[in-house]
Amino acid sequence: MNPVLVLGAGPVGQTTALLLARWGVQTIVLDRRPARDAIGSKAICQQRDVLDIWESVGAGRRIADEGVTWTTARTFFRDAELFSYTLAEPGRPAFPPFVNISQTRTEQILDERIAAEPLVDLRWGHHVVGIDQDDTGVEVRCADGTALRGSYLVFCAGSRCDELRSMLGVDFAGHSFDDRFLICDIRTDLPGWAHERRFYFDPAWNPGRQVLIHPCPDSTFRIDWQVPAGYDLDAEAASGALDARIRAIIGDRDHEIVWKSVYRFxxxxxxxxxxGRVLIAGDAAHLVSPFGARGLNSGVADAENAAWKIAYVGNGWAPDTLLDSYHDERHAAALENIAVTTATMNFLVPPDEESATHRRDVLSRAAADPAARSLVDSGRLAEPFWYVDSPLTTSSPNRPFAGRPPRGAVPPPGPGVLVPDVPGSQGRLRELARDGFLLLTGRRADIAAARAAASTTPGPTRVLGLDEIDPDGALGGRPDEVWIIRPDAHIAAVLDHPTRHEIRAALARATHSGGERPWRTTDESVTSRPSGTPSTAPPTGASSTRS
Structure with missing residues (x-):
């Protein structure tokens, strides 16, 4: 397989390249900047399931350990706390619900992994000005005359790439919010605030608007103020009003402004x-307001979805149509993120008087009225998208999807849902899943049927017992079931006492194959590479069974 081109060396591009390397695929990463610009905290909130993705390339634990862990989200109206909730932890996860760390530091850690990975070629100072493709590959042209060709292109060059989007013939429809948001990273000591996210509606120190406060490493706090459309940061800093704005929150404490900026969302x-052979990911594909931390986290999920599918198609394990499901799944995820964050922004910045009246009524009643409290929208925090309607998912009448759960909760395991993580005798479930397709069999399931289906499934496939993986029963697996887990740890199917044909059909659907294809002979060797270990070759197809 020819190298895959990755346009953009932000976290989405870095993750894409590292994940492709994990599948044995060479990448060339191009970025127009001359070098990494370590400026500001930018996207700080890294969600647990994204840390899991990064751990598969050897970075998640370091990012989590260096970051600040928080599990509680508090919401206030003026000086009264309306509610708080602690985020759910299904199964026995390896990481906390959220870790706060600057995007700059995350990028540095990912850069270290890239430097140690021979299959990733990172090139700065390559300003791409043209993209051409045909049936066999993609060529990019740079401003300096350099031309590079690859098998596919993952286009994750950030939000400001309208010219390149136009070359691909895609629209980037939507709207921009008029209000601005002032963001400051402030190093100071705030006892009791170091492990929780705080959201204030209409506080005395920002009347009529909102303030969001996040803890970060090194005694630093990220504070976001909603400010009017004509806000002038330089003028406020020069007049001393910015210092007064900060002291209104933190009191008369010594502090240092590490970074400050004004954003329009x-x-x-x-x-x-x-x-065609170009997959668009991250901010190049979708922009959302940051209330809920759905931007970077969703972009990393784009990267994982793109990487395993490119690897499967490029290695001949799945047809080219599998890449169509990248759009099906990640476009649907982006639509949900836009719906969730737009609802939040409409509550934070009411678009009309009727909405403003509704907001005032809800906030005034919420402290004493639980029904009103449930209508307060300070941002539904990032969560994985559930591929229940994906063409790759086989639905189960015994495990129907009940819809979006309450904020802070997750749905029960079932087709389309990201599988909860559990530690078993073979290792963590999500680590095992990310080595290929994983079949989990109940005690009374037809294990021979599962083995036979795995033996003729293209790509690395493994069969293990549910009791080996989940001895405590956290998944709620039943004795007659066979679970099929995708290489991105989403559940492709949960089959009740299935036949060999039904298992094969679900595996074929999960790779968009539409049929069965012989892949290897029964006497081929079985190997499996430990999760997170860089490889110079694709993971070998494996069909191991429980003892």
Missing amino acids: HSRLVDRMRC
């Missing part, structure tokens, strides 16, 4: 995330 989405 946008809500936009491309109409197509697959354009």
Whole structure:
């Protein structure tokens, strides 16, 4: 397989390259900047399931250990706390619900992993000005005349790439919010605030608007103020009003402003995330307001979805149509993120008087009225998208999807849902899943049927017992079931006492194959590479069975 080109060396591009390397695929990563610009905290909130993805390339534990862990989200109206909730932890996860760490530091850690990975070629100072493709590959042209060709291109060059989006013929429709938001990273000591996210509606120190406070490493706090459209940061800093604004929150404490900026938030989405051999990911594909931390976290999920599918198609384990499902799944995820964050922004910044009246009524009643409290929208925090309607998912009448759960909760395991993590005798479930397709069999399931289906499934496939993986029963697996887990740890199917044909059909659907294809002979060797270990070759197809 020829190298895959990755356009953009932000976290989404870095993750894409490292994940492709994990599948034995060479990448060339291009970025127009001359070098990494370590400026500001930017995206700080890294969600547990994204840390899991990063751990598969050897970075998640370091990011989590260096970051600040928080599990509680508190919401206030003026000086009264309306509610708080602690985020759910299904199974026995390896990471906390959220870790706060600057995007700059996350990028540095990922850069270290890239430097140790011979299959990733990171090139700075390559300003791409043209993209051409045909049936066999993609060529990019740079401003200096350099031309590079690859098998596919993952386009994750950030939000400001309208010219390149136009070359691909995609629209980037949506809208921008008029209000601005002032963001400051402030190093100071705030006892009791170091492990929780705080959201204030209409506090005395920002009347009529909102303030969001997040803890970060090194006694640093990220504070976001909603400010009017004409806000002038330089003028406020020069007059001393910025210092007064900060002291109104933290009191008369010594502090240092580490970084400050003003943002206008946008809500936009491309109409197509697959354009032939080009897959669009991250901010290049979708923009959402940051309330809920759904930007970077969703972009990393784009990267994982793209990487395993490119690897499967490029290695001949799945047909080219599998890449169509990248759009199906990640475009749907972006639509949900836009719906969730737009609802939040409409509550934070009411678009009309009727909405403003509703907001005032809800906030005034919420302290004493639980029904009103449930209507307060300070941002539904990032969560994985559930591929229940994906063409790759086989639905189960015994495990129907009940819809979006309450904020802070997750749905029960079932087709389309990211599988909860549990430690078993073979290792962590999500680590094992990310080595290929994983079949889990109950005690009374037809294990021979599962082995036979795995033996003719293209790509690395493994069969293990549910009791080996989940001895405590955290998944709620039943004795007659066979579970099929995708290489991105989402559940492709839960089959009740299935036949060999039904298992094969679900595996074929999960790779968009539409049929069975012989892949290896029964006497081929069985191997499996430990999760997170860089490889110079694709993971070998494996069909191991429980003892």
